[in-house]
Amino acid sequence: MRRLRTLTGAVLLAVPLALAVFGPLLTGEPGDRTFPFSGDGVLGTDFVGRDVGQQVLLGGRSVVVVAVCATLLAYLVGVPVGLLAAATRRRWVDELLMRPLDLTLAVPSLLLLILLAATAPPGQLTLVGIVALIGLPEIARITRAAALPLAHGPAMEAMRLYRETWWRRGPGYVGTGIRRILLADAGVRFIGAMYLVATASFLGIGVAPDAADWAVMVDRNRAGLFLQPWAVAVPAALIISLAVGLNLVTDRMLITHSKPSPSPPPGPATTGDRPQANERLLQVQDLAAAAPDRALVHGVSFSLPAGEILAVIGASGSGKTTTARALLGEVTPGVTLTGTITLAGQPVTTATPPKPGTVGYVPQQPVAALNPVRRIGAVLHEIARHQAPGDSRSTHRRTVAAVLERVSLPVDRRFLRRFPHQLSGGQQQRLVIAHALLAHAVLLIADEPTTGQDALTRNDVARELTKLAREGIAVILLSHDLHLVRAVADQILVLHRGVAIEYGPAAEVLAMPRHRDTRELLAAPPARPAAAVREDRPLLQVTGLSATHRDGGRHRDVLRDVSLAVPAGQCLAVVGRSGSGKTTLARCIAGLHPARTGQVTLGGHHLAAHLDRRQRHELGAIQYVFQDARASFNPYRSILDQTASPARRLRNATSEQARRTALRLLERVGLAEHTVTQRPDRLSGGELHRAALARALASEPRVLICDETTAGLDSVTQHGILTLLDELRRSLQLAVVVISHDRDVVAHLADHIVVFDHGAVVDRGPADALLTHGHHLLTRALLHTDPATAVAPSDR
Template sequence: MGAAGVSAVGSGGARAGGGGRVKRVVPLVLVGVPLLVAVFGPLFVGEASRSVAFSTGGLLGTDFVGRDVLQQVLLGGRTVVLVALVATGLAYALGIPLALVAATSRRRWVDEVLMRPLDLVLAVPSLLVLVLVAGLSSPGSVTLVGVVVVVLVPEVARVVRAAALPAASGPVVEAMRMQGEGWWRTSGGYVGRSVLPTVVADLGVRFTSSVYLVASAAFLGVGVAPDASDWAVMVDRNQGGSYLVPWAVVVPALLIVSLSVGVNLLFDAHSTAVPRTLPDDPAVTPPAGTPIPATPPVDNPASSGGSRQTPAVGSIRGPQRTDDLAGSGLAARVRDLRVVVDGRPVVDGVSFELPAGKVLALVGESGSGKTTTALALLGEAPGDVHGEVATAGFVGFVPQHPSTVLNPVRRIGGVLREVVRARKPGTDPGPVVRDVLTRVGLDPTWGFRRRLPHQLSGGQQQRLVLAQTLIGDPAVVIADEPTTGQDALSRGEVAAQLKGLADRGVGVLLLSHDLDLVDELADDVLTLHAGVPTEARPPEPAPTPAPKPPLTGPTVLTVDGLSVGYRGNRVLDGVSLRLAGDECVAITGRSGQGKTTLARAIAGLHRPSAGTITVDGGVQYVFQDARLSFDDRRPVLDQVARTAVRLRGLSTPDARDEAAALLRTLGLDPATAARRPGALSGGELRRAALARALLARPRVLVCDEITAGLDARTRRVVLDHLADLDLALVVVTHDEAAVARLADRTLAVQEGGLHNR
């Protein structure tokens, strides 16, 4: 993408901008005209004219009883508009709180009690409700508002609840609960904000429904009096003689339609501009150039704050798809890449060629610009991009944090089938899905395909994302820390899969701190330092000192007969554990065996089906996917400091100071932490998550893959800090160096049990 390419994109953007202005103006006109008529129309009709039953004629003629049509139009909008506005507002005022309580309650019976009666109301057609009300009550605006509210509240509650469930059950809410946050901040704040785009988009639909319900009620005599000046009444009373008095039907009908269509267009357009917390469904790749809201891993701390847009798995970006690589044997080429954010170059002078069937490794410490360089291949690098970026075809993206591109409420089999239909129209999805799952080492059976993403381990999620990518037959696959959080066997499987891709002619761009993996796979290595290519190789992990001798302190954690299951599948069965107050136990085992399930149960984030967990003091949990545990709209430093405010009663300034000092100890600059999560790398967010937990001063700390994705230098800093802590430590890890440095004893989770290793 040279200068000409940039220029072409820019001019296209200008044309799109002109079209965008037209798209914004049209809804405003469609809404504005009927609103202006409804609000100001009565001002142009004198009191004397209103009392005249018959007229000798007017600009639009007379209606079926001889009234001036223009005057009736000017007088008849307030009922429709005001009733629809009031009813819609009341429906949302009642429906949103009900939905948030239902979605965020940790007691399932609360959801049942709130939603089942609303489902019964939904089962009754709205027109039947109108008919029943027409026969049981006197007509009037108050009655009409009540009917519309009764019809709309269940619809609003159902839509908002569905939108709130992913956020309500996600790591951010769990992290906030660990911090001691109350319902108003978690549900009314974070979850409520996450459903805002859905509410905005749905608002247009509901207001349109209100308008049509009001109009229908007028036909049935539920709303205003039959002889009132009302647009809906005009259409109803004059339709029989429309060939004689057409304007008495056409004009009010057009005003109702204009108001409804305009509101829908207006709110639909606005909803696309509201940031979303959760990524869109990656099942179907959008057209080239279509942005997909999400929060990608960004490995350069100089990036601007806030979320950025990233492509979904296997998605393609038009400006990078060029034909000049045809016949060259190259899968991708980058020349003089420079990415500038807020006036600062975060990548400067990066050039490389990736031959088809080869593996190129980008290595460097956290913040060196690896992910920013990779995002340039996808057309999603932040800031101003200069230089040339070209690919030979589809580009698949396997992110460091796979959960960011997996829809939390879609079953994996259904998503994979949709990917097949989108990528390979006319192909039977079943055999393709089973084959690709087998190729990545996942269970192809029906039972496994019925699972939701959160029911998979981190390693299984990583392989699932790779499966989605492979369906598209990519020319290039970008693998960002593909062995993060993997056990040795799974790591070997990932390495074999990437090597298999290269053997089939796919160019693989590997971003990794795993230098053993780089040595095993890479045909060429490019090292980045502060965004600039360098010949130096990242430092190898230093030898770790022997662990401190275990002390004999009182027991602070007791697990007796713990059993945990998902949808009837028993993951842990009869697990028992004792942990002293100064002891570290390492939990190891293959991906999918239940290590994270045990860690979450100890932290109180997963309710066991049997057994007891007793903790003498507070417990904190460091999430495996640190990125997803942070609210992407709030500065990281504020979120870290909040723990000390809620659990220790510190003032906000004192908590921020203590948080900044702790982050500095962990090697994270407080100025970097003052940005939003989208501007921090995965390693930086992992350290921030550790600081957030430590500020609670817990007696028991549970760390899930705390060193995964960290460069060698940062890993040493984190391990040294953990080794010096005076608390009980549960470390879930595949990192043998972490086990050697920290663990007083090591246990392995296997076949639902906990065994000495």
Template structure:
């Protein structure tokens, strides 16, 4: 889990301490010193080569720092000796950092290119950098600054690029990058528009570190005299005046100190982040925070909590509640009501730039009053959190055993195996990497990790989402047992009202902050809607809808419609992941306007199938045709398919959108590039897309951190619709939505099928949606098709155990 941010409450006095208090003075001092070094020649009292006294004269008279070995003014030489050093170091730092960032990003999105880059880097790293630099510069003595920059790139980029590649690999696996890949975006767009803007923190840190290394490198080269650098250089001053250290120490100490101040100062400023330290408050301070006296049975108290984003959008309306020890409390409500925001507030986490009002007291601590160190200790000792998108919280490179051991170092192998079995996973999963798990398996591993810590308070955001019927029942029972048998206080959220109500002692319904409900957005005139995608049933009224849907399905899949075009044909789809067969011999034909439900237990290969069809899975083989046109299988660009291609909406809303872009920017890209919408019409089409997915027009200005999980999911769906696809793959797109909105979204998909003959592939664990909105059903188990047919018939009398398990 990313380290949350804590936000001070209004009127709270914050004092700077720890590493933060000196940051701004040091930054100002170093900046002034660097400016003085760059502009030094303008302030030098004498020319750098002008003799003003005896060699190595002590400070005094017209020479404030004395003279050097040639009788020149040390101060004047000091003021003129930093310009070249800092300029060359800055060029080296920028060149190495920029090139490394680009190379690292390319390695992340092009694994094969990454292997070549890694091999080349290994060959360079085999030669010690200092030795290699000295050899090159000795053989090229007249190369001067150009030679120094070139050799710095040669030996600096391989190491630095690995750091960027490691950071970029996580971003490359995110939903918004995969959506860009599936849309056929170019390599340059992926690198410069999707990945590098989200590596700003890494870039800044590496730029500072590369500058420090460059300063020392240039100084060392100048001191050794192996490169033709100018005589006005701090390092050369040290070398030339070393013999007079006892006569006039300033001739050596002044330039040495200048090098150290610049190098160490810049490093400290870059690597130290801003922070505020606040005096911790305990239960005795509760009255001052506006919290009433806490009952001994209260594990947590939330009093008047209200959260407002930096844009002014209200993310959470004022909310108050208490969590009793050993009970299960559930937060319900429409998507966007602020459930996730309220739950994360118990950890002292508010969205970036958001302001909090009110108070949150957890386990006797006012979480918003804790400094960074105390907040980490509080979270480690008292509370555990499993987010709505657990896949983004697990290190994709670690094995499950390592993830569990990291969470609870004192636990034994038997403890780890036992907790895995509690969440329905066997011992074989201990050896698997998190990146190789399905969404449902990742959710269970994240839950197991939290349980293994034995926290007093367990916060679970949508813990039942993405699980099939039997497993959902088992996990719900596990949560209930944790409260009753282990006295764990549980706060959870969920849109499955029946399941949540069955295990919760208290249910709190949240409402969207604005007076206008998300589900009551004014409908545009369908005649003016260029998409023709105005969903019906916005208030969740499914009565009478089933008949219409059945009629639509019947019309689309009428057996007498033998000439109906095939939108997607798949044959012999095989896929591997980590040397393990994930799909084997999967094939089907999907008519235009049909809706195919792909279902099966967690880990059956559903998401892998979606990724193969979308062109995101490398180790795949088989045949794919879209509208009769053969398309490549595997990670190959499909831009030629254009607006009649395939779009994928992934199951992880947290990683679905680029955090650097507004909703309007996110939707405008496919509208302009794929659907070829003129620029002047783009704003109107963005508004239409938002209305189609039940979002108001003003959401266009919001960024992802200002949206709930369900709202992000709907924006991701709108992005896919903007590309006008012939085939739309929806991977668990309704799990983060309330019932009314889920029905509205599915109604939108039905209308797409009827009006535009868009073929839909729906991956879901909600059999109610499958029955009511899909025309065909395909059941996967262990990577193979085990059952197919009409949803109503298959689910009424399943012939395979995997199908029966889906019904709970």
């Protein structure tokens, strides 16, 4: 079917293009006019006696060639303007480029065409310029909007840190990232240009009103449609064929299809809106997922009653996310699903996913599941109306308020008028759960809900999941956070390389794991290594650092007079609640966020506040490992190539030397060559965390900043990364700054700890002292609190 659609689109596009290019070569000199609407010629004559067939052959070149040239010119100018406006970090440049274009957009295109036609000399070149000028502002706007998140995202910042070439950053990354959007827009833009060309012919520019032109033929012959239908139908059909064919071809280029999974036999019908507790709500039998080159999941079977929590654990890349996506009827393009999934008595396949609202999914980054341009109250009320269309508005408001209270969110109008980006990470997470509750979900899938969260927020998550299970909702928890798993799980499924190696009640699996890999996964955190050799003179020093964030037209203080020092060979841990300014501090040290006041000093040498003003050796000396490892990689280049780039760009290594360095570092963090020659989308989150660490080490830094480097990693992989980091900072005398919410990470690595609250340091001291006897109340809450003490399965 897809091949037939593609072939149809190619034919529909090729026929009018061929007529436009070669049609004038197939006709001779225009013949004498005969009687109007006579039968002379294959298609007869038009209202003035001209041969319709000859007019069709002659009429395509002007409109198609002019439209093509105008569209290309508009993109050649509009795309660079939009890219420049998106990439600039100077607000005035963006304003200077976009405000004049906004003024142009405010004028209707037909009125603008008339104004320009009145002042410009007639001719096809003038027409090309006018049509391009009309389309240029919209193209620039679309390009800017599509490029903004890429031009200022983690991947771009990572490339700036190792001073990647402008070609790799601009056309290579941003250009490739927006190509699909531009391609989708090009078809509509081209058709619009064709109609503008036709309209212009009646205004005296470009094509003369009596010339052979498909669009003009349709307009001037429509009065005699019933006398000579071919004079209207043929040119109209060619224009429609061009439009439909172009859209079919671009659609085929944009859409990648996955292989459907076979439909299992229909299950029994369900009774009632929500299954009762202990009823087998979800049953999975022999689930398998295979990519063209490897098996992702093989022979996984489990069941889950309503009102219970199943924790799916395993090393990074073990198949947890693939299994969870299969429950939603989703797979990565190219992956084939087999096996049987039954949810509430209904089969689930890629062709028949669960009924909308049946399954709630809380992604690792919950903001990805929320509409960024709609107020949260409007979305909540829309879901309530969809579920109960016959109820009154006051009933919907009461329903929404009740659900918000269940997930511990405010119900006042001020909160409901917020946008998702104005909520904290924990609030975004609870809002996604509220969507699921409003839709009467019977199953909730939570993917790493505590990744990057402080201890207090992790306790809140544990209580929330337990509360949902009490209310009869089945919960599947994908997590590397063993504290959370111990606190809430009723059942545990352990995956290893796509195979279920252990499955059973949580108490049994945790107390007596049978498989060796399970025992390693559940092993206690390693003991704290011996303290590093102390040095009095700091390698990295921060003095009086203050920073702000732009909040609308105002600036909000994020850091206030922060001072700290890290000697070579030692590790400083920065802890605090989410939003306390930890990441902003790290970005200021790396030069990614300019400080308002204060100074960053490396080995007694003052560093510029902005990384663009730092020298290559200064960039190589301070490297940053981003919290969102996947977002920090260019999705269009292999991991090996990106890991080698810092050595090439910052240490002037040859391509072969950089490749050998990258392979050595990637192997040291546990990644094989056949894995790193692939693009980032083929690696798991844990593998990307390790690759990000290897990339940061490729420039041989003196200071390494790790922002939640082990977040979302299983205990075995986390232990390996922590051991490697500890070994590197001792052997290379690295100064390491670790930002983490994980007490085990802090206990393993840190020599000193600073505690942040609302952008200021509220506690500091040696790690041993703060881990056991914190002075500040927040220190004790963050470093001494365990989710297992907050709630236990037995409480349910």
